[in-house]
Amino acid sequence: MNICTWNIRGLNEPLKANEVRRFLNNHSIHVVALLETRVRLGNKEKVQKRFGGVWTWFCNYPHSPKGRIWVGWRTADVDLQILSSSSQNVHCWIHTKDHRFSSFFTAVYGLHSVGHRQALWDELNHLSTSSSASPWLVAGDFNSILYSGDRINGNAVSNAETRDFNQCISDCDLNELHSTGWFFSWSSKGTDDPRVCSRIDRAFGNMKWMDSFSELSTKYLNPSLSDHSPIIIPCITNPSSGGRPFKFLNYLADHSSFESIMGECWNREDRGRPMAQIWFKLNRVKHKLKVLHKEEFSHTAEKIEYYRSELDNLQTQMRSDNSPHLLSTEKELICNLRKWLAIEEQALKQKSRVQWVKVGDSNHQFFYSAMKERFCINKVHLLHGDGGVEITDLTEIQSKIIDFYKQLLGSAASSLPGLDVPTIRNGNVLSSDSRALLCLPVTVG
Incomplete structure (x- = not known):
């Protein structure tokens, strides 16, 4: 069970539609949010037929004449109920037919100006109150950066760009999911030199999501024919091989x-x-x-x-x-x-x-939820080995990391040469006043 969001930058070309269909089949995608399709209402059915009859689609044409957000799902495996939609998001409830996964899902495609995105932040705040009792996944192209390091080249990041997005994430009690692959999810493919890159495509989960699916890691893949990386979010954890914890009665x-x-x-x-x-x-x-x-x-x-x-x-x-x-x-x-x-x-x-x-004692629940979130962020879920081969086995990942640092640090030396004290003393040294200054207590200002 995989969920995917992808700003595909237009879907009218048959070659691009076929490439997206191949991508969905190869990565076993069950629910997908295609953003910025640029397909007008009259061409919608023609384009959707290229994906085959296994897909059912919902599009937000009542709010956008070019269908900014398409949500598709495989009806043989997934029951999906649309709960609300707007020009910048589609909110739904997902339930797999094998009863192994159920969650709220909000596909997001933010507008391009700070003022127009304010409606998106208000809508997410409203949705957070109705989704707090169950896992809630929020993913897509927010068209906004969250931190100052989320853009390289281009204009300098200002506080006004990040303030509203940060405030919304805090108010909704969302946490960014652990990810692998590309860090910058969008890059300019024009004549810009150097190329501008930014991280505007993201995936978040609420506390219920982090409690239920903390072991999962999203993947930012190569952008292919688009200028955005697709995000794949696996949604079913592998059953734990460990036994039940011991309790002394x-x-x-x-x-x-x-x-x-x-x-x-x-x-x-x-x-x-x-x-x-x-x-x-x-x-x-x-x-x-x-x-x-x-x-x-x-x-x-x-x-x-x-x-x-x-x-x-x-x-x-x-x-x-x-x-x-x-x-x-x-x-x-x-x-x-x-x-x-x-x-x-x-x-x-x-x-x-x-x-x-x-x-x-709700403090314990908060503490362990925070620890689970930190563990999820710090855990290494995937490594790329020689030739770009993906390594997901934890034992093999540990072995690769140890081998890397062994090569980096080199082998153990049979003997360590001592310092030549006369040479050290004849070199540049601090004066007695400088030494005394360094020993002073640290003060503010």
Whole structure:
């Protein structure tokens, strides 16, 4: 499941339309926002037929006579509902038919002047209030830069150019998605020398998006026949290969084998630094307690129902037969039922405590969301190896980075020559006054 936004700079030429169709097929695009199509309403159906019958299209012709924004989706795989549209954005709800992905999506094509874009910022602010409860993706050509370093050559970046865009991103609580590939998404293809390049095509997600899809990374690809880079946003994460996190439940400590397990795991000698030794000991304890829980305490609900049923049947039988062996059996069943009810109660208490922390302490949620966002930004999702081959395997990426720095720093020297102190002393040195000046405390102003 991939979403794509691309300012294709005109779509009337059959060759360009065929190239865009090939691109969508080759990159398995399921939802696409084509911007600046320059196709008039009368030619719309003719151009759309070149993409094939698998695509359904929505165009914002009521707001723009040249169809500035086309949103297309593959109906066999995706259900898409248009919620609103304007001259600068199309807002919709996307839901895949395999139920693996659902999200709000806003395709953006900003107008070219600061004043005209003000309506776009107001519209995004309005949409943010209705989209905050679900993942929300905002992507496209904003025709505005966000930071001073987003343009090289051309006119100098002024604060007025970036102020409104920055304020909108802050008010909507959006975060830019991690990206790979081209940094500058647009470049002048005329006679400009040097060529002007800027980053005006972007993809953002709200906090729900970052929580759900923090591992995903957008790709800025080569612009091909356009002067803008297409942005591909993968929207389905690979299932994690790791197991469930370990939780220590208090009733494990009451088991008769608990002390022997702790003694066996903790008293074994380990090599390495003290913290490494502790990690090995805790890891052994975790695996042993998992086995103990699986063998002794798993399927608590089923065991409670079993003992309840057995006790009920026995007490029904005791109405006509009150023999001593039935009394002892009843006592044993009640003891077992109490045991498993106590275990279930401890587990529920720990779950409720976790739920209380989750609901009651919103600062934790904010902190971990911020950490997840930072982790997403700093993580290396993709490298280009020799010959431009894409490397996405994390182990191979780590190996490539280590090899790069080994080559950069060189091999270890067998010996390090010492400094020639007389030569150093005979060279340029600071005067005593300069040395004293450098040692003064740092002051403001």
